[in-house]
Structures are given as structure tokens and as C-alpha cells.
Amino acid sequence: MRELPRYAPMLAAAGPLPVDDERWAYEVKYDGIRAVGYVEDELRLASRNNKDISVAWPELAAMAPVDPPFVVDGEIVAFDAYGRTSFEALQPRMHQRNPAVIRALAKSVPVTYMIFDLLHVGDRSLVELPYSQRRGLLDQIGLRGPHWQIAPQLPDAGAVALAESRRLFLEGVVAKRLDAPYRPGRRSPVWTKVKNVHDQEVVIVGWKPGTGRRAGNIGSLLMAVHDDAGELVYIGNVGTGFTQATLNDLKSRLQPLQRTTSVVATDVPDAVYVEPRFVGEVSFTEWTGEGRLRHPTLWRWFGTDH
Numbered sequence: 001m002r003e004l005p006r007y008a009p010m011l012a013a014a015g016p017l018p019v020d021d022e023r024w025a026y027e028v029k030y031d032g033i034r035a036v037g038y039v040e041d042e043l044r045l046a047s048r049n050n051k052d053i054s055v056a057w058p059e060l061a062a063m064a065p066v067d068p069p070f071v072v073d074g075e076i077v078a079f080d081a082y083g084r085t086s087f088e089a090l091q092p093r094m095h096q097r098n099p100a101v102i103r104a105l106a107k108s109v110p111v112t113y114m115i116f117d118l119l120h121v122g123d124r125s126l127v128e129l130p131y132s133q134r135r136g137l138l139d140q141i142g143l144r145g146p147h148w149q150i151a152p153q154l155p156d157a158g159a160v161a162l163a164e165s166r167r168l169f170l171e172g173v174v175a176k177r178l179d180a181p182y183r184p185g186r187r188s189p190v191w192t193k194v195k196n197v198h199d200q201e202v203v204i205v206g207w208k209p210g211t212g213r214r215a216g217n218i219g220s221l222l223m224a225v226h227d228d229a230g231e232l233v234y235i236g237n238v239g240t241g242f243t244q245a246t247l248n249d250l251k252s253r254l255q256p257l258q259r260t261t262s263v264v265a266t267d268v269p270d271a272v273y274v275e276p277r278f279v280g281e282v283s284f285t286e287w288t289g290e291g292r293l294r295h296p297t298l299w300r301w302f303g304t305d306h
Contacts, residue, residue: 027174028174029171056093071120075116117135203225222271238280242298281300281301
């Protein structure tokens with residue numbers, strides 16, 4: 001049998017929920033490592049840029065051998081105690097190549113390969129088939145193992161599915177149009193990712209100078225919040241959500257507030273610290289275990305007398 005062809009993963013475009021639910025299927029948006037699996041005599045896992053990442057995930061090797069061989073698309077995830085995916089838990093394993101360390105990490109941070117598409121079986125490519133047919137064939141294969149499973153489809157309408165994902169503190173949902181083919185390597189709105197975001201009021205305690213197009217201006221803002229004792233605690237930087245006008249305005253207002261020391265316990269290289277006179281609101285996806293905001297975006301800011 002010929003070697004399995006290589007497929008670049010299809011990517012979802014960010015967007016709103018579809019309004020015509022009958023044309024779409026909904027899945028949980030998993031927060032993990034995207035991987036295309038080539039399952040034949042052995043398992044080969046390829047990253048988004050087609051790098052072989054199989055060695056990092058030895059608990060998935062038992063998916064092979066199979067006959068006929070096939071190609072699947074999915075997400076490698078780690079679940080926390082509440083059944084939520086944790087990208088932070090995966091990070092110690094992502095770039096590890098030491099076999100002894102990998103074996104230890106596989107025991108302490110086990111992963112699951114959540115498989116959501118079937119791209120190829122035997123000598124036949126399936127990418128031109130509509131999603132509904134590919135999904136039906138995937139369900140027929142019945143992949144289920146100690147560290148891999150078929151990602152479930154959500155039975156409810158999009159709005160209900162998204163609300164339930166929000167209640168469970170999941171990242172969001174992905175809507176997939178039932179009649180759409182698989183487009184390797186392309187980002188397409190026929191797969192639409194709808195993320196849950198949270199809002200947080202933050203205190204601006206400094207900035208990090210920009211580089212490249214932002215050279216000479218603010219690159220990102222240092223954020224803090226008050227803890228239970230009323231003390232300011234550093235929670236990371238935000239560098240998106242700015243227009244050029246906002247950057248210019250922020251710099252003109254923050255420059256007079258510069259101070260030589262930080263009002264929070266942190267050591268950010270090259271940071272410019274300021275008096276905590278301004279607050280803002282950011283959207284973000286989750287808190288990390290280190291008490292930082294993940295994927296923050298600034299959407300408004302104002303003085304402390306707001």
C-alpha cells in the first residue's frame with residue numbers, strides 16, 4: 001500500500017454563532033495541541049507546520065498498527081480535575097524530547113487525543129466529502145482507547161451549546177457546516193470558532209516599550225488587581241486591543257506618572273513603572289495557575305475617578 005499523503009490541518013475562523021442551526025454541527029473548542037494523526041504500522045503525529053511530534057506523546061502510540069491505515073485530525077489535550085482542558089498543563093511536555101522525562105510526564109500529566117475528523121482511509125482521500133459524511137465514517141471506525149476518543153458533537157442549538165460551555169468554563173464551541181469539504185491548510189468560516197471570554201477590571205502599573213512598528217511607543221501595559229487584602233498583585237501584560245490613537249493617548253497620560261520602582265512584586269525587563277492612577281477593562285479567556293490572564297485584550301481604559 002502506498003504511503004499515506006500528508007495533510008495540513010484545516011483552521012477555523014473566528015466569528016459569531018451561525019443563525020441557521022440546521023446547517024451546522026457544534027463541537028467543544030478544545031484548548032490543546034493540534035495534531036494530524038497518520039495511523040498505519042506505527043503512529044505519526046504531525047503538528048500544524050508538519051513537524052513530527054510523536055515522541056512527545058508516547059501514550060498515543062498504541063493507536064497503531066491498523067489495517068487499513070487512515071489519517072485523522074484532532075487535538076491533544078490534558079484535562080484538569082473538573083474535566084476542562086488545560087493548555088498550561090501541556091506546556092512542560094510540548095517541547096520535551098528526553099525519553100526518561102517524557103515517560104515521567106506521561107504519568108503525571110496524561111493526555112487524550114480528541115479526534116474530530118477523518119481525512120483518509122486506505123487509498124482514498126475523504127477531504128472532498130462533506131463534513132457530515134466524514135463525521136459519519138469517523139463514528140463508524142469507533143476509535144476509543146485509554147488515551148484517545150472521538151470528540152462528541154453537542155446535541156443542542158448553537159446558542160444553547162455556547163451557554164453550556166460558558167457555564168462549564170470551557171473555551172467555547174466550534175461550528176462546522178455540514179455540507180463543507182475539508183480544506184487542508186486553509187482557514188475558512190465553514191468552521192467558525194466562537195470563544196467564551198471574561199471581563200476583568202485592571203489597574204495599569206506600567207508599560208513595556210514596543211519594538212518594530214511600535215518602536216518608541218507602548219508595546220504592552222502591565223496589569224494588576226487588588227487581592228483580598230487590598231494589595232495590588234501583578235497579573236501579566238496586555239498588548240492587543242490598541243489603536244494607534246489609543247497608544248499615543250496612553251503614552252501622553254502615563255509618562256507624567258513614571259516612578260523608579262514598581263508598586264507590585266514583579267520584574268519585567270525594560271519595564272517603565274507608573275503610579276497606579278489609571279484602570280482599564282480587558283477581556284480574556286482564563287486565569288493561569290500562576291495568576292496571569294490568558295489572551296487578554298484591552299477594550300477600554302479610564303482614570304481611577306471613573
